[in-house]
Amino acid sequence: MPGSTPVSAPGEELAAQAALPAPARRRRRPRWLRNIGLIGSALVLAAIVLAALAAPWLAPHDPYFQSLNDRLLPPYFVDAERAVPAHPLGTDNLGRDYLSRLLYGARISLLIGFFAMVVSGLIGTLMGVLAGYFGGRTDTAVSFLVTTRLSLPIIMVALAVVSVFGGSLEVVVLVLGFLLWDRFAVVMRSATHQVRGREYILAAQAIGCSVPRILWQEVLPNVLSSLVVIASYEMAQAILLEAALSFLGLGVQPPLPSWGLMVSEAKEVMLFEPWMIMLPGAAICVLVLAINLLGDGIRDLTVPEGRA
């Protein structure tokens, strides 16, 4: 053991692994604290969902109402003297209330994120479960589709499709849904492959259950935990992509208050009013972080050995 070098940790690491089944530190922590990431992210996410649902009541103004006399008012935390009580987070360069636009923007991110996740989840889960259950040719076909999908540059294809069909919410949801199913397929395939040989599946086969019934009643409930984890990651991914598409002008169209679009609109005045890009960007960041941490928390809860 190289005690003279400052780096003695790897040796300790080896020793610790041999001697202790689990790090002592974790045992000392109270049980509920272990899931602090899960609880915290669930609370943040719930708050954002509630704010989005209650936007008409929470928002002080109409998010589309322009008032050229009140352009570019700063928020309170930037310049308390110039800020006005009617616009606590200021106004954008068309005089629209920023707080109201941020609240309504949460609706767009959540709607697109959720439904794109549902679409891609349906496609990917169907493919993955079939590939994992049947193997052979089905498996080859699905892995071919996944490889093809992965080689298509996602942003470019999405931009091109939106430019052709127009940037409505439905188009963005469908484009993202049809581009983000690959991870669902890969994970569901290996999860299904793992449970395929288990006794309860063999039993169901032996008593003559139909294939759809086996997949629905026996396979799906047993791969549900991985499904939920992937669903959270893909929802976060869809939210980030929507923001990027809208930022590039080929996603959600003005005057809708998409957070990505708000960053793009604030870009021109970012030298003088940097808070205008900070707020919507931070909103995306917090939402995506909450969803990702929720997914991590669920994963740690359901598959403790899955932690690296």
Next chain:
Amino acid sequence: MLRFAVRRLLLALAVAFTVSAIAFMLLRLSGDLATTLAGQEARAEDVERIRQQFGLDRPLILQYGDWLWRALRGDFGRSLFYPESVGALIRDRLPNTALLASLGLVIALGLSIPLGMAAALWRNSWLDRLALMLAVLGQAMPNFWFALLLVFLFGMTLGWLPISGTESFANFIMPAMALGWYATPVLMRLTRAGMVDVLAADYVRTAHAKGLPLRVVLVKHALRNAVVPVVALAAVQFGNMLSGSVVIETVFALQGIGYLAWESISRRDFPVVQGILLVVALFYVVLTLLTDLLNAWLDPRIRSR
């Protein structure tokens, strides 16, 4: 190995073929190209003349075959906006994107390998937690927003780096940071996981026990084995960077193929879009093919799958 290589090559060819068909159909089925070309005020006979001139009145499958045959020989047709051919445009811009993505990869590996190693060595320490927090936060930030924050900090406030253009090497630094930052979390997690596995392996214990200096154990025995999957993933990340460059190059107005793609999509310059889509997709196919072959060569277990 040969059997695996042939099968993998056939898969890559099939994927390349499908991708080319998708690139063609995506922009051809979407509407009447002749009307777009002729412009909104064009008379009906002008539209018809353009349709014949560009061969748009022929069956779709013939048009596709024709397009693919020309594309294979490097002829992607003409841009509707630029005087140059699509091939010349792509050849012109590709080096910029290649430099950008390479720099991005260097930054990503330069951050993720030391950080991932340190996180694995001092597992559950403050450093490990900090690295994990950075990774989680990094994955949550929208890339265009991170790029704008860089612009605000280094370009506007400190005035160290130019905020847009392609003129000098300095123009590539911020875009490369933005691209690299995005590839770092996943590479770092993989380095950490690989190091954790390798450090627990018997040959590292043996190397320790026979009294080799720690540096030798870490670099020669541990890192060399932990880094193989990282290199494989880095190749895939390089491919992802080519498509991620659309956003980043647009933010920095860097004249690469990503910016060209965005401009062409906004202008409905479809021949250019098809060409870029095909080139980027083929690049990714070749990259993943080489990675898989390399992996199979290094690890015989993969070949039997």
